[in-house]
Amino acid sequence: xxxxxxxxxxxxxxxxxxxxxxxxxxxxxxxxxxxxxxxxxxxxxxxxxxxxxxxxxxxxxxxxxxxxxxxxxxxxxxxxxxxxxxxxxxxxxxxxxxxxxxxxxxxxxxxxxxxxxxxxxxxxxxxxxxxxxxxxxxxxxxxxxxxxxxxxxxxxxxxxxxxxxxxxxxxxxxxxxxxxxxxxxxxxxxxxxxxxxxxxxxxxxxxxxxxxxxxxxxxxxxxxxxxxxxxxxxxxxxxxxxxxxxxxxxxxxxxxxxxxxxxxxxxxxxxxxxxxxxxxxxxxxxxxxxxxxxxxxxxxxxxxxxxxxxxxxxxxxxxxxxxxxxxxxxxxxxxxxxxxxxxxxxxxxxxxxxxxxxxxxxxxxxxxxxxxxxxxxxxxxxxxxxxxxxxxxxxxxxxxxxxxxxxxxxxxxxxxxxxxxxxxxxxxxxxxxxxxxxxxxxxxxxxxxxxxxxxxxxxxxxxxxxxxxxxxxxxxxxxxxxxxxxxxxxxxxxxxxxxxxxxxxxxxxxxxxxxxxxxxxxxxxxxxxxxxxxxxxxxxxxxxxxxxxxxxxxxxxxxxxxxxxxxxxxxxxxxxxxxxxxxxxxxxxxxxxxxxxxxxxxxxxxxxxxxxxxxxxxxxxxxxxxxxxxxxxxxxxxxxxxxxxxxxxxxxxxxxxxxxxxxxxxxxxxxxxxxxxxxxxxxxxxxxxxxxxxxxxxxxxxxxxxxxxxxxxxxxxxxxxxxxxxxxxxxxxxxxxxxxxxxxxxxxxxxxxxxxxxxxxxxxxxxxxxxxxxxxxxxxxxxxxxxxxxxxxxxxxxxxxxxxx
Numbered sequence: 001x002x003x004x005x006x007x008x009x010x011x012x013x014x015x016x017x018x019x020x021x022x023x024x025x026x027x028x029x030x031x032x033x034x035x036x037x038x039x040x041x042x043x044x045x046x047x048x049x050x051x052x053x054x055x056x057x058x059x060x061x062x063x064x065x066x067x068x069x070x071x072x073x074x075x076x077x078x079x080x081x082x083x084x085x086x087x088x089x090x091x092x093x094x095x096x097x098x099x100x101x102x103x104x105x106x107x108x109x110x111x112x113x114x115x116x117x118x119x120x121x122x123x124x125x126x127x128x129x130x131x132x133x134x135x136x137x138x139x140x141x142x143x144x145x146x147x148x149x150x151x152x153x154x155x156x157x158x159x160x161x162x163x164x165x166x167x168x169x170x171x172x173x174x175x176x177x178x179x180x181x182x183x184x185x186x187x188x189x190x191x192x193x194x195x196x197x198x199x200x201x202x203x204x205x206x207x208x209x210x211x212x213x214x215x216x217x218x219x220x221x222x223x224x225x226x227x228x229x230x231x232x233x234x235x236x237x238x239x240x241x242x243x244x245x246x247x248x249x250x251x252x253x254x255x256x257x258x259x260x261x262x263x264x265x266x267x268x269x270x271x272x273x274x275x276x277x278x279x280x281x282x283x284x285x286x287x288x289x290x291x292x293x294x295x296x297x298x299x300x301x302x303x304x305x306x307x308x309x310x311x312x313x314x315x316x317x318x319x320x321x322x323x324x325x326x327x328x329x330x331x332x333x334x335x336x337x338x339x340x341x342x343x344x345x346x347x348x349x350x351x352x353x354x355x356x357x358x359x360x361x362x363x364x365x366x367x368x369x370x371x372x373x374x375x376x377x378x379x380x381x382x383x384x385x386x387x388x389x390x391x392x393x394x395x396x397x398x399x400x401x402x403x404x405x406x407x408x409x410x411x412x413x414x415x416x417x418x419x420x421x422x423x424x425x426x427x428x429x430x431x432x433x434x435x436x437x438x439x440x441x442x443x444x445x446x447x448x449x450x451x452x453x454x455x456x457x458x459x460x461x462x463x464x465x466x467x468x469x470x471x472x473x474x475x476x477x478x479x480x481x482x483x484x485x486x487x488x489x490x491x492x493x494x495x496x497x498x499x500x501x502x503x504x505x506x507x508x509x510x511x512x513x514x515x516x517x518x519x520x521x522x523x524x525x526x527x528x529x530x531x532x533x534x535x536x537x538x539x540x541x542x543x544x545x546x547x548x549x550x551x552x553x554x555x556x557x558x559x560x561x562x563x564x565x566x567x568x569x570x571x572x573x574x575x576x577x578x579x580x581x582x583x584x585x586x587x588x589x590x591x592x593x594x595x596x597x598x599x600x601x602x603x604x605x606x607x608x609x610x611x612x613x614x615x616x617x618x619x620x621x622x623x624x625x626x627x628x629x630x631x632x633x634x635x636x637x638x639x640x641x642x643x644x645x646x647x648x649x650x651x652x653x654x655x656x657x658x659x660x661x662x663x664x665x666x667x668x669x670x671x672x673x674x675x676x677x678x679x680x681x682x683x684x685x686x687x688x689x690x691x692x693x694x695x696x697x698x699x700x701x702x703x704x705x706x707x708x709x710x711x712x713x714x715x716x717x718x719x720x721x722x723x724x725x726x727x728x729x730x731x732x733x734x735x736x737x738x739x740x741x742x743x744x745x746x747x748x749x750x751x752x753x754x755x756x757x758x759x760x761x762x763x764x765x766x767x768x769x770x771x772x773x774x775x776x777x778x779x780x781x782x783x784x785x786x787x788x789x790x791x792x793x794x795x796x797x798x799x800x801x802x803x804x805x
Contacts, residue, residue, distance in 0.1 A: 035326060039145040039662055044682065046071040046131075046351045047695040048662030050145045050154050051331065052170060055340010055386070057177045057257055058348025061145055061154055061170060062662070066136040068156060070170070072129040073350030074177065074257040075341045075360075076420065077234075077242045079218070082121035083423025084113045086401040086415060087432065092476060093407070095433060096493045104504040111429040119217035123426050124419040125359040126344070127213075128203040128352035129244045130232065132255060134181070135197040140166065149330050152304040166192045173296045174303035175339055178287060180296070181253040193251040200246060202232045203352035208690065212355055226277055229285045233260075233278075243280040247288040254291050258284040307333050311378045314711070314734040318648065320655050321707050327663060328704030332374055335697055338382040342390045342420065343371050345696045357667070357694045358417070361425045364437040365416040365497040366587070369444055369596065370629060370698040370705070377708040379738040381452045388448075391441070392461055394422040398438070402468055405433075406475035412468025414438040416497070430495045430506050435476070436592075439469040439517035443597065446524045450740040453763045455531060463528050466521055473518045474539065482546075489547040491515065496575040497587045508576030512550040513589035519544060520597040549600055550593050552610070553580050570613035581618060584625040586677070588633055591618065595636045601716065602641045615641055626675050628658035628666045632702030639709045644724040647710060651703055658699060665700035666693065711747070714740045718768035718788065721747050721757050725772070741765050743793075747772075757801040761793035771801050778802045 042064030043049050049062030049071070058073040090098075090110035098107045116122070136142070139160045146155040154170040172179040183193030202221045203209050210220075221234040231245025240260045247254045260280025277285065311329050316322045335347035345367055346360045362368055368387075375383040391398075395412075402411030415424050416431035424432060431437075445462035448454070473491070482488035493507055494514040500506035522540040529536050553574030574580055575590045591614060593600040602611040615637070626634075631654035638647040657674045658666050661683075669678035679693060711734055713720045719739050735746040735758075742763040748756040757771040769789045771777065776785055779801050789801070 035149045037147045037149075037323070037327060037663070039147075041065075041142045041144065043145070043662055045660075045662075045664075045691055045693060046353070047349070047664035047666075047693055048660050050147050050662070051334055051349060052152065052154060052172050052179065053331075053334030053348045054172055054174050055335065055337045055343070055348060057172065057179060058334070058350065059170070059172065059179055059255075060349055060351075061156065063134075063142055065141050066138075066158075068134040068136075068142050070132045070134070070181075070255065071352050072132065072244055072255065072257065073346075073348050073352075074129050074242055074244070074259060075126065075344065075348045075350065076259060077127050077129070077350075078124055078239060078419060079121060079127065079216070079236050080124045080239055080419060080421060080423070081216075081237065082116070083124040083419050083421060083425070084427070086397075086413065086424055087111070087405050091405050091407055092433075092493075095429075099493055099504075099507055102504065107429065107504060111427050111432065113427055119215060121216045123359055124361070124421075124423060126350060126356055126361075127234070127242075128209070128350040128356065129234075129242060129257060130200055130202040130205075131352050132246055132253075133199045133201065134168075134253070135199075136166075137192075137195040147330070149326060150304060150308055152300060152330075152333065168193070171297060171300055173291075174300055174337070176287070177257045178291055178296065179255045180291070180293065181255070182293065183251040193248075193253070198230070198246060198248060198253065200230060200232065200244065201352070202234060202244070204234060206353045208354050209352070224277070224281065226281065227285055227289065229288050231281070231284060233281055241280055243284045245281075245284050245288060252293060254288045256284050256288050256291075258287070304333070307380075310380060310736075312734055312736040312738075314707075314737075316707075316732050317729050320652050321648065321710075323663075324651065324655070324700075324703045325707055328374065328700055328707075329378060331697065331700060332378065332380065332383065332704070336372065336375065336383045336386070338385045340386055342386040343697065344368075344420075345698065347371075347697050349695065349697070351695075353691055359419070359425050361417050361419055363417050364414055364441060365431060365434055366440075366633070367629065367696065367698040369440055370633070370702040372444065372701075374701050374704040374708065376447055376451045377705070377712065377737050377739070379736060379744065381448060381454075381738075384448055388445070388457065388461055390420065391465075395461075395464060397422045398468065402438075402472050406472050408471050408475040410467060411471040411475055412438055412465065413472055414441060428502050430500075430502050431497070434495050434497055435469065435472050436497070436514055436517035436589075438465065438472060439521050440596065442466045442469045443517075443520050443524065446528060447740070449528070449531070451738055451742060453742050453765070458528060459532060463532060463534075466525050466528055469521050470518075470525060470540070473514075473521070474543075477543070477547075487546070489543055491518075494576060497589045499575055499585060499587065499589070508579050510548065510551045511576040511590075512573050513575075513592045515548060515550055516593035516597040516599050518547060519549060519593070519599040522547075523599070549607075550590075550610075551575075551577050553578065571610060572613040572617050573610065581621050584622045586625055586627040586630040588618070588630060588637060591615070591637055595633070595640050598640070598715065611641060615643075623674075624676055627668065627677050628654065628699040629696065629702055631658060632699060632706040635703075635706040636709045639706065639724075640713070642724045644710060644726045647706065648726055651706055654699065654703060660693070660695075664693070664695045665697065665703075667696050667699075668694055708737065712737050712739060712745055718770055719743065719745065720770045721745060721772045722749065722754055723770070723772065725749065725752065725754070727752075741767065743767060745769075753803065753805070755803045759793075759799045759801070761795060761797045764793055764795035764797070767791045767793050767799075773801055773803050774805065776804050778804060 043062035046060040049060040052059040060071040063069040140158045144157045158166045167184045169182045221232040223232045229245045229247045233243045235241040243258045258280045336343040398412040402413035414437045416437045417425040442465035449458040477489045479487040480490045494511035495507050496511045496513050522544045525540045526536050550573045552571040554571040600607050635647040635650040669675045672678045730752045733748040736744050744760040746758040754772040
């Protein structure tokens with residue numbers, strides 16, 4: 001069914017005429033170019049529903065029969081208790097000694113957190129808000145939900161037994177924590193909205209959440225009704241309360257949330273038994289009373305119009321990939337807009353039936369990077385603002401972490417899992433000392449500069465992160481014999497993310513992931529220093545020259561039958577010294593030099609055979625322990641190796657197996673038999689079976705990046721347009737993909753060949769482009785010889801390149 005909708009989506013994109021348009025609000029006008037996606041009811045779970053979001057408020061629309069549910073999430077509603085300071089009890093040298101002496105007990109003690117009271121949470125965690133229920137009059141049932149991309153609005157349709165339809169439109173203010181449901185004038189003369197019944201259930205009242213929160217000393221919410229507003233306030237022992245409420249006014253239901261100040265929550269007057277609103281409730285009541293539909297609808301329309309005007313326009317001959325692009329760009333606007341909060345694992349889409357998995361925290365060993373990377377190519381650099389602002393606030397904490405752990409001035413250290421105050425979530429020691437987290441975010445800050453040429457951001461955050469990552473690595477480095485009579489650098493204690501979990505043997509010398517991260521840092525530091533007019537540290541070049549690019553292994557694990565032609569005697573990349581990839585593993589970190597750090601060019605003759613052997617061995621180990629987010633990463637690795645058909649096939653496989661029936665992007669497979677990380681088919685389970693579905697946003701955005709990588713690749717030697725065109729892609733075009741150097745690139749394919757490429761320089765600068773037009777092509781009507789174009793461009797300059805064939 002999902003593929004059918006994707007095909008419909010593609011048809012609507014290229015169809016010359018539009019389709020029926022329904023009214024969203026008093027200021028809406030017909031828009032025949034509006035692309036849609038549809039959901040058929042029943043929709044059984046929140047994460048299978050249609051989504052609306054603005055980075056501050058997330059709505060999941062789902063339900064069955066006569067009940068529509070709108071699950072309300074408000075990111076930033078944290079219980080911060082349980083957050084741990086970074087490595088109070090140990091430092092790098094102590095960890096090194098414990099590991100080398102195989103002192104597991106000492107290692108556990110070193111990372112042990114202070115004892116906590118019985119009702120104290122082990123980690124910080126975010127909490128969902130609740131669900132608004134909209135019950136239809138007798139005889140009506142909800143039939144369909146339709147998402148209108150260009151408007152950022154959802155239409156829900158109900159029918160009675162005779163086929164009479166009633167409709168409602170769900171919209172959201174882009175800037176505040178307000179949303180609305182507008183019932184349209186129907187056959188009943190416009191009174192249908194007054195016939196529905198409304199109720200609001202706090203997350204606390206769901207059995208699984210209540211049990212957990214009670215154990216942690218969280219009190220039940222206070223429900224209230226004041227000045228026509230119904231709501232509840234969920235207080236926390238030490239943190240700000242969350243108020244959620246709704247108000248019915250005419251044919252419109254208004255929904256809102258407000259996060260208060262610590263200690264700010266309403267209460268019951270023990271004498272008069274009346275609700276006494278406090279700060280958060282007072283602000284919420286005023287917001288819901290003063291909301292104006294015309295004004296907010298106009299603000300919404302303008303915001304979405306500007307958003308779609310900036311992002312690339314992409315038309316692909318593959319409906320699955322087309323939906324990945326369309327829905328991915330839409331969800332980017334919902335989850336990480338510049339006016340929102342920093343986007344964690346689930347962003348604003350926090351379920352109410354369980355505490356969000358992994359605390360809905362910030363994971364920096366791939367997940368956050370995967371969430372934000374598409375904002376680069378999609379020309380929405382402004383989406384980084386909330387993340388960068390949070391990390392700037394963290395810088396003193398990162399410096400304290402780094403200098404305490406490494407014993408070196410200027411070192412920074414970012415643990416792999418933290419809350420919004422940069423406190424460590426959990427006691428996962430390998431993640432806590434995974435220094436590539438710092439390096440990867442430093443690289444992302446550098447990419448942000450390269451795509452937008454914003455020196456202020458480079459000065460304030462990017463360059464400090466790069467320097468801090470380097471100083472941490474420098475503190476770890478030691479010199480060892482290189483086997484050729486000289487000395488090389490080595491990382492004696494290093495980890496490969498999540499491999500062997502946090503077991504005592506989950507480490508080794510020269511982990512390939514860490515080597516690639518450090519190489520990336522020492523290569524971009526001189527460029528950053530030059531951009532800022534800073535001196536170049538000679539240590540950077542020395543490390544780049546004397547540090548191996550990866551660690552090789554050549555263990556023969558499987559000879560294979562002759563007809564399989566399988567031979568693993570060829571040296572290939574290992575996890576760390578002497579360590580093969582023993583089993584299928586979800587974190588492709590040992591191949592990080594191919595992607596994301598791109599420190600090794602698979603086409604370079606010095607590395608080609610090693611890369612080929614490494615990918616071959618990785619494929620041999622299979623997908624049996626893969627998770628959702630690792631599949632798009634695998635797709636990009638294949639793209640970087642020129643295996644476009646495999647890259648596309650993996651995205652189809654991900655869409656089939658790690659996306660639920662409502663397009664929710666999952667951590668676990670959506671069915672058994674695909675991966676050992678899998679959930680049952682929920683529709684086939686007995687009624688009342690607990691739902692433990694784990695939705696994360698990372699995989700969907702990773703898939704969007706994987707499509708961008710098929711179209712444009714930024715490599716060390718230049719920008720490549722459609723570097724290895726898929727054999728079945730005869731016609732496609734894209735317009736306005738942003739690249740390094742602040743260039744907007746467009747391309748058109750006809751007859752299976754690139755026929756035109758357009759480049760616009762936003763800021764001016766040196767362009768090195770491989771347009772894929774062959775060895776001779778036209779540049780603004782002038783003939784050009786050679787497959788590569790190099791040119792110093794002026795700001796605003798436009799180049800049109802055309803095939804001469």
